[in-house]
Amino acid sequence: MDVNTTIDRAVALHQGGDLVGAEALYRDILVAVPGLADVHYLLGMALLGQGKAPVAVKALRMALRLKPGAGEWWFNLGTALRQAGEGEAALDAFATAADRYAGEPARRADALAESGALLAARGDGAGAERMLREALSLAPGHAGSRGNLSAVLYNRFADADSLDRTDAAAGLAEAARLTPDRVAIWHRLGLAHLRAERPAAALEAFDTALARGGGGGALLLARSDALSVLGRFEEAHEMAERAAAILPPDETGPLVAGAVALHGLGLLGEAADMLRRVLAIDPGHVAGLLNLGNVLEDQGDGDGAEECYRRLLARAPNLPVAHWQRAQARLRAGDLAEGWREYEWRWHMPGFGLPAPLRGLPVWDGVADPPGGCLLVHAEQGHGDSLQFIRYVPMLRARGLDLHVQVQSALVRLFRDSLPDDIAVGTLGDAVPDGIACRCPLLGLPLRLGTGSLTDIPADIPYLRVPEVRRMPWRARLRDLPGLRVGLVWAGDGRAGDPRAAATDRRRSLSLPQLAPLRDIPGISWVSLQKGPKAAQAADAPFAIADWTEELSDFADTAALVAELDLVVGVDTAVIHLSAALGRPTWVLSRFDGCWRWLRDRGDNPWYRELRLFRQAVWGDWRPAITELADGLARHTSESASEVKGRNPK
Structure with a gap:
């Protein structure tokens, strides 16, 4: 046998794709000359190409025993070992290959990427991440490393509880950057943002998932949740309906998401019906019980709400949001003892951080x-x-x-x-x-x-006071205003950075034009107490209103003005508490789902003796409450005028 000629023929067959023929010639050569390391290597590669990994490993190991191999030999041994199921030995081979590739960044990155993939496969996420990050530092565009690192990061946050970790969104955002076309990563990134109370970022991630071809029911429901938190309830309801159309009929997720959206729209009866359907499917459904309790509480059915919260807590005794919602319900019912105990759970809720x-x-x-x-x-x-x-x-x-x-x-x-x-x-x-x-x-x-x-309740009012020296300038200025001097605040803090608080503020606040019916009441001089962006509405008010709010730098300044007013009227804001705590007569326009501190179905309030409530009778409809307020003001001004006349007879 002419060995060199036979080697040339074998290599030609190998390169031409005839791996079986090449294998036969390599074996013939090694029978004649068993110490040829290169031929053992070529035999190993021919075997590997045929899927015969275990025998390929033997050939490649023999080649490396006969001759110190370059990085490529060790890399291919690692590949054969991996395919043969010898993971630990494959890791050693790839590590040696990485060392031999010290001067070749791209090839070293290949070896590190293989090591990272093996470590990831056996569950060593931290080790895999180290290898893959080093590979990417050598070859930033390395596709295998990007994909595997993305998978490592994705799998790190595979279960629901892991999404509560502070690094979840950052890790998943990196995974999405590495493999931007993977819908599942964008979906999970959105869930992480949603759990971290970042609904706008969550919605952006869900929208990216949809743009990349996603559209499963779980993704649509998650998007509905984000829209509801953002106060975009009509869109949230539409998304829940889309999810319902593609999910099984007995799937409860669309019903819960739809009910949450309906609740936000003020359609409480429809929301309650949906949630009862959820509980008919699963009587212990956590989200169903929680949301039905919330809806019933807003409907004024305190007993029904309490039953839901108790059933929920029997099933999930350490669920903070259940205690938090029950706390507010008990306080609204006047059950302060139980309410304050439950209120301690607030520290487990988002938004209750401390300096x-x-x-x-x-x-x-x-x-x-x-x-x-x-x-x-x-x-x-x-x-x-x-x-x-x-x-x-x-x-x-x-x-x-x-x-x-x-x-x-x-x-x-x-x-x-x-x-x-x-x-x-x-x-x-x-x-x-x-x-x-x-x-x-x-x-x-x-x-x-x-x-x-x-x-x-400590009710020694007034418990806030203003020094006489600070009141006197306002007394002099207000003296020239005829009739009753009535302070007015019509909007709260918009809370743009807190979507849930912003949604509540939209329900409690008015625009000044909505109070136009007050312009027909004689005997009142209106004084603006409105701060913030909506204060500018005073310039185009539907009635004359004195506005000195630019001079009010803090609550001490505001208190000095309020202390000299005859009455303060407004929506549920801090100014209302200020006025009532100063002992001034204070009238409050309260939204349908009013704050717990105003209790239920009362026109007065035990927290403040001089406070009177005008409540919405229908969710979102201020007109009857404003009419009632206007009638009350008309009577009040008439009675006040009669008292003045009685004190000053002709």
Whole structure:
């Protein structure tokens, strides 16, 4: 046999695709000359090409024993070992190949990518990620590494609980950048954003999934959820209907999503019917029970809502949102004792973060006096909440505690004016004062101070005060206004960064033109108390309205003006709490699903003696409430005029 001629023939057959013929010649050559490393290697490659991985491994190993192999030999041994199911040995071979490819970035990236894929396959996500990231640092466009790293990141957040991790969205966003055409990644990225209370980002991800060919029922339902959180309820309902059209008839997801959208549109009866269908399919359905409870509560069926929440908590006793919704329902029902206990679950809900200086400070239990008799009381929610619950601080002072109060900056001056001088008032987020070992949030005080019934509410009003020197300029200015001087606030804070709060604000707020019926009431001089973007509406008001709000820099300034008014009228905002806490007559236009603090079906309120409520009778329809308000104002101005006339007879 002419060995060289036979090798040439074998290689030609190999290159021509005749792997069986090439294998036979390679074996003939090795019978004659068994020590030819290159022929063992070529035999191994011919076998590998035929899918004979186990025997290919033997040939390639023999080649490497006979001759120190280049990176390519080790790489192909790794490939044969992987195909033969010898994962650990394949990893070693690819690692050696990567070392031999030290001066060849693209080839080294190939070896690292194979190692990463093997590590990923055996569940070592961290190890796979290290290998794949190194491969991409050498060859940024390496398709295999991009795809495998994308899969590693995707699989890291495979279960629902993992989507709650703070790095979920970032990891999935990177996976989407690596393989932008994978619909499943965009879908899961949207779910991560939704869980992190970023509905706009979630919607963008879901839309990308749809644009890349997605359209399954789960994706459509997720998009419906995002739209509902954003307050786009009509679109959310349409998306739920699209999902229902392609999912099995007994699938509950479209019913829940559709009911949530209908609830947002104020179609409470239809929403309740849908949710009852969910519970007919699955009596313990968590989302069905939660949302039916919420709908029934807004319908005024407190007993029905309570039954739903109790059934839900029996099934999911540690579900924060169930406790949170029940807390507000119990408070609205006047069951303060149970309501305040449930209200402690708010700290497990999104949107209840604390400034960094407070996070590590223990919460006072309300039983024993705090260490050293020192307690930090701090704001936790909106300005209105702070104005309402600062009334509890004197009860703490009566216990002899050394008190420090931290509130929003716009309230600091007002509270310094109103609280005793020995109570230090600072800004929320300031450093914790020396000597403070524990804290208590303002809305945690009712529970800890045992005010568990409506008759226990501290009602020593006014509990906010304005120094005479600050009131006098407003007294002089208002003296020239005829009739009753009535302050008006018609809109709340839009909360653009918080979609759920923004949706609530849209329900509670008015535009000034909606109050046009008030222009026909004689004997009133209107004074604007409206701050924020909607304050500009005063320039085109449907009736004359004095507007000095540019001079109001904080609540201390606003309080000085309010203290000199005869009446304050408005929607449910912080100014309403300010006015009522100053003891001024205060009339409130309350939305159909009014805040828990206004209770249910009452025109008065135990939190504030001088407060009167005008409630929406139909979701979203302010007209009857405004008419009732206008009639009340007409009677009030007439009675006031009669009193003045009676005091000043001709």
